[in-house]
Amino acid sequence: MGNSIEVKDLTLNFGSVSVLKNMNLDVAEGEFVVLLGPSGCGKSTLLNCLAGLLDITDGQIWIKGNNVTWSEPSERGIGMVFQSYALYPQMTVRGNLSFGLKNAKVPQPEIDKRIARAASILQIEPLLDRKPAALSGGQRQRVAIGRALVRDVDVFLFDEPLSNLDAKLRSELRVEIKRLHNQLGNTMVYVTHDQIEALTLADRIAVMKGGVIQQLAEPLEIYNRPSNLFVAGFIGSPSMNFLKGRTIEGGRAFQFGATRIDLAGYDGGAVLERDDAILGVRPEHITVSTTPVPGPSIPAEVEIDEHLGADSLLWLKAEGANMSVRVPVEGRLPPGTKVHLGLDIPKASLFDVKTEQRI
Amino acid sequence: MADVGMAMSGPRGAKPKRALSPRNIMLYGILIMVCVYYLLPLWVMVMTSLKGMPEVRLGNIFSPPVEITFQPWVKAWSEACTGLNCDGLSRGFWNSVIITVPSVILSIAIASVNGYALINWKFKGSDVFFTILIFGSFIPYQIMLYPIVILLREAGLYGTLWGLVIVHTIFGMPILTLLFRNYFSSIPEELFKAARVDGAGFWGIYFRIMLPMSLPIFVVALILQVTGIWNDFLFGVVYTKPDLYPMTVQLNNIVNSVQGVKEYNVNMAATVLTGLVPLIVYFVSGKLFVRGIAAGAVKG
Numbered sequence: 340m341g342n343s344i345e346v347k348d349l350t351l352n353f354g355s356v357s358v359l360k361n362m363n364l365d366v367a368e369g370e371f372v373v374l375l376g377p378s379g380c381g382k383s384t385l386l387n388c389l390a391g392l393l394d395i396t397d398g399q400i401w402i403k404g405n406n407v408t409w410s411e412p413s414e415r416g417i418g419m420v421f422q423s424y425a426l427y428p429q430m431t432v433r434g435n436l437s438f439g440l441k442n443a444k445v446p447q448p449e450i451d452k453r454i455a456r457a458a459s460i461l462q463i464e465p466l467l468d469r470k471p472a473a474l475s476g477g478q479r480q481r482v483a484i485g486r487a488l489v490r491d492v493d494v495f496l497f498d499e500p501l502s503n504l505d506a507k508l509r510s511e512l513r514v515e516i517k518r519l520h521n522q523l524g525n526t527m528v529y530v531t532h533d534q535i536e537a538l539t540l541a542d543r544i545a546v547m548k549g550g551v552i553q554q555l556a557e558p559l560e561i562y563n564r565p566s567n568l569f570v571a572g573f574i575g576s577p578s579m580n581f582l583k584g585r586t587i588e589g590g591r592a593f594q595f596g597a598t599r600i601d602l603a604g605y606d607g608g609a610v611l612e613r614d615d616a617i618l619g620v621r622p623e624h625i626t627v628s629t630t631p632v633p634g635p636s637i638p639a640e641v642e643i644d645e646h647l648g649a650d651s652l653l654w655l656k657a658e659g660a661n662m663s664v665r666v667p668v669e670g671r672l673p674p675g676t677k678v679h680l681g682l683d684i685p686k687a688s689l690f691d692v693k694t695e696q697r698i
Numbered sequence: 699m700a701d702v703g704m705a706m707s708g709p710r711g712a713k714p715k716r717a718l719s720p721r722n723i724m725l726y727g728i729l730i731m732v733c734v735y736y737l738l739p740l741w742v743m744v745m746t747s748l749k750g751m752p753e754v755r756l757g758n759i760f761s762p763p764v765e766i767t768f769q770p771w772v773k774a775w776s777e778a779c780t781g782l783n784c785d786g787l788s789r790g791f792w793n794s795v796i797i798t799v800p801s802v803i804l805s806i807a808i809a810s811v812n813g814y815a816l817i818n819w820k821f822k823g824s825d826v827f828f829t830i831l832i833f834g835s836f837i838p839y840q841i842m843l844y845p846i847v848i849l850l851r852e853a854g855l856y857g858t859l860w861g862l863v864i865v866h867t868i869f870g871m872p873i874l875t876l877l878f879r880n881y882f883s884s885i886p887e888e889l890f891k892a893a894r895v896d897g898a899g900f901w902g903i904y905f906r907i908m909l910p911m912s913l914p915i916f917v918v919a920l921i922l923q924v925t926g927i928w929n930d931f932l933f934g935v936v937y938t939k940p941d942l943y944p945m946t947v948q949l950n951n952i953v954n955s956v957q958g959v960k961e962y963n964v965n966m967a968a969t970v971l972t973g974l975v976p977l978i979v980y981f982v983s984g985k986l987f988v989r990g991i992a993a994g995a996v997k998g
Contacts, residue, residue: 392891
């Protein structure tokens, strides 16, 4: 299967400010790629470049085997869904859906056919003759998706489409977008700052920061084997625990305060001996016990106990560092309890402090 | 049940308001005074214009006419003499219409496209261009009066209606462009982007997306231009010739004519007639005017 989108050495400068730096990104046919990152990381900018709404400084953009670097947005074979819906307020839903088709001089019977199909897929048939002002937020976003749908294009671009919706609606529409993707099989590029959306929707996630893709991988890979400290800290809530220490004994163990942690089973490259290293462990990969466990364990004290419903979060202090641990509800402990922590080393990540890269 | 009765015995519902509270007396007192202050001149004008000259000479300017006559109005409109012409204000009225209509349409059409392009189709140097344009609105007209005479002469437009139309269009440009630019900047950019993805071009987006959303600001521009151009005296007297004088110049010539008796009743009628057009425009579109000014003021 060929690539649907190819971004080659894309660079974008606003004056002297470099927004996107020498970026390369291939998206396979039918793939769902999520661009994820904090605000200002360039993810929406990249999407606007793909759509042709921003002129790039250097590089090339290919869509469906065509070099569209200099093409108009409407000639690129893309449909776009915006955060604020961007529905034309003076037109009815039908008018909104047909606007692009009329511009493209699609014959009326074909327009009617496509609108009928999109409306039935998105279940907005009863709304077709209403104005956007008479729709709820969720309905408006459906219409906005419909506007991309009727264009009958191969590539859908989503620019934070769910950010303006409330939490319940957001999860509903998230599932719907996933269903739409399964049903249509289009290539989709989806920008969000919400990691839950990214993890649930994506075939692959591109985590971005400072105009550079930090890691491009499948969601589980990103979650379990983050390639650097930024990705490790950005993905996961609460975020990964970072234990500052050093690797000893030729890389067989990690020294954290007074505790020696054996690194047997670590899933990564050559650890070697490093003076500045960080051991990253997710809150759910730590076990808590009130009695000393066999093998090395970190002594800690419970500070706060947060009840989340399905499970519980313990905030602890260990060797002067703050840590969080996810425990089952029955594992809750009152503040002040002295505990011992065991780490799941095969699921942990080691980082070099200087390069910030995963070892 | 007794408890419910007790609970309901106290004050309930909307709090009663006194009509003659000190606050209301102050508020309406001041409003009435301001109204009288502004309406008194109009009263004097209308009353005087309805009197015959003998009654005017009595000097009771505030009293209503004993004998109502519309002769001064007829005279002001169609008989009063200015120079050689004795067809009253009517000539000036039609001149003003012929000047105002194309000037208003042309200036609003160009300025709205200007504002739209400056916000949505930024080009290299567009901000500098805008700054220069705005700077133009701070330059006093008098400085440019004579250079424009020369420019119009060279273009062969001096003393013609079209010359004046062009002058009005150019002088309306800075403030109107600012007005439209600020209004368009309050329209979400994503709407513009969506239209571009939908394949609409420069004019397509302007006519199909921007225009339908911008009625209030067009009404504001319309009022500003109609009143401004209608009330203009300076350009009218400088750039046209007596045959083509607009109504304001004609009015001045009637009121300030030196020979004969000063006919105050005719002068008053002529003045009210001249002011009628802007007045009607205000009354018809007043609500939209306020809304548009507020909408344009949000961003800027």
